Amino acid sequence: MMNHPVVSIGIGSYNNARYLVTLLDSVRAQTYPAIELIVVDDCSTDNSAEVVENWTRQTGYPVIFVQHEKNQGVVRTFSECTQLATGQYVSLVGSDDVLDPDLIAQTVAEFDRRGPRCGAVYADCRLIDADGHEMAPSFLRYFNPAYADAPPEGNLIVPLLRGLYLPTLTTTVRREALEAVGPHDETLFSEDLDMWLRISRTFHFAYLPAVLGSYRVHDRSAIHTNKLALNETYFRIYRKGYFEGAEEWAAARHSLADHAEHYYASQGPEAPARLWFAFRETRLPKTALFWLMARLGVKYTALRRATGR
Template sequence: MMNYPVVSIGIGSYNNARYLVTLLDSVQAQTYPAIELIVVDDCSTDDSAEVIENWIKQTGYPVIFVQHEKNQGVVRTFSDCTQLANGQYVSLVGSDDVLDPDLIAQTVAEFDRRGPKCGAVYADCRLIDATGQEIAPSFLRYFNPTYADSPPEGNLIVPLLRGLYLPTLTTTVRREALEAVGPHDETLFSEDLDMWLRISRSFDFAYLPAVLGAYRVHDRSAIHTNKLALNETYFRIYRKGYFEGPEEWAAARHSLADHAEHYYASQGPEAPARLWFAFQETRLPKTALFWLMARLGVKYTALRRATGR
């Protein structure tokens, strides 16, 4: 054990009691011997806390378990996981996902091969439904096939802005990278994009060519229930203005226009203001049209039908 760097796995738990044992068992089944498990429950209203406590008693597996007295949100929950972590590497996992047994072992080996400039390693994963049935064999291909055949490495700022989605459950970060970029921004709804962008400024990302986990999609997934909040997160990231050079800014503005359109499509209450801001930044005629229609109270679906799109 003394020859293995510790990997801290932080689980952010909220109202996913039915999936927790599967995830916890997958952590216990890791072939890598030096794992620190941290679970932070964000004041779940189901029996998540009881499930976690029972699993700890039944397995005897060492766990740092923290319960929030009131709901703090996903970013604060994962921020707490990070602050509690003592490992040389940190992996943050949603409470409904599943890890393959060799995920951590292969990830640490990849860090060793890449050297200290490598700040994060990511791999692909499967998509599964609420029952565990496979939806798609590749997360990367499912969410953006543009990058599936040749996943990018190094500085990922432009790919991330152009629609590359990293599966958080198979992305592990070097502690030095986390310390260098500073804490999670707790004003955001979602923590991962902002953190990946900041890490990319100073460290390389490495792609591990393997499928090493399962990302679960169900009716309570954030991609279904929090579309407006996810769009708000990108607007806040954009306003930070930490992009450099014409290529990064072009990608950032392209993404801003997309998020403004998606916000309008999701019937966001501040759609006119978001679209106007996006138009001022991009000067795209399409965005100006969306802004005008939103001001007039025309729904996005009606506009798409009228234009035949």
């Protein structure tokens, strides 16, 4: 009998009771035979915990289920999923997404084909709305038009800094890569970019050319989350200084300038200090302008009207 490596699927659950059964059924429907399912509920205020318990009882499918007594945030929740995982490969999924039946089987086959230097495999997925209707056939084309025809592989540091957005639900990581780069940084609002950058420094990413999941877009999904906190996350990542060589630093500074504009637009309380740091690092006229306007208390909308932007 073939010995299949275990794949751990960690679900970070928070107030998505409406979608949980669809996701759990999609895990149960995987064609791959060796799956460890982990659900960490981050103190949901709806009946998410009851949904998981009822589904487990009705299906008999084994689930490692953890409930937080108080809300700890998305990064801590997914970090706990990773810590609980025992599989050779780890996949982290939001509680509102859906997996196609062959996702794990095709991903493991791709890892086998690529060899041990492959630290992560990512595939495409479609976008669906709150009711499950398709909004766009390709996540990668929708969010990354510059890379749509040739999704990058190997070291992804520069593409990530230039705006490459990977679909987490169809991205699976080798355990050795997670162990090599260390745990999630729980001080950050969002964990994806920081983890992908660290993995890219030591391991390769592989692209699996298939649509293998559904990313749900609704009023509580990740693309509608706190944009100020997301920009603050990038400032913190930049200060870590992961970057090497002229191309990486140029991409990092360009991204810093973009995030500085978004930070100014979000009217964060630390805007003058953040924007001064961005100007010192980038030496770009626009970051100097954003810093000066923030110091003077000029709102971003007023600046845009005045400059015709």
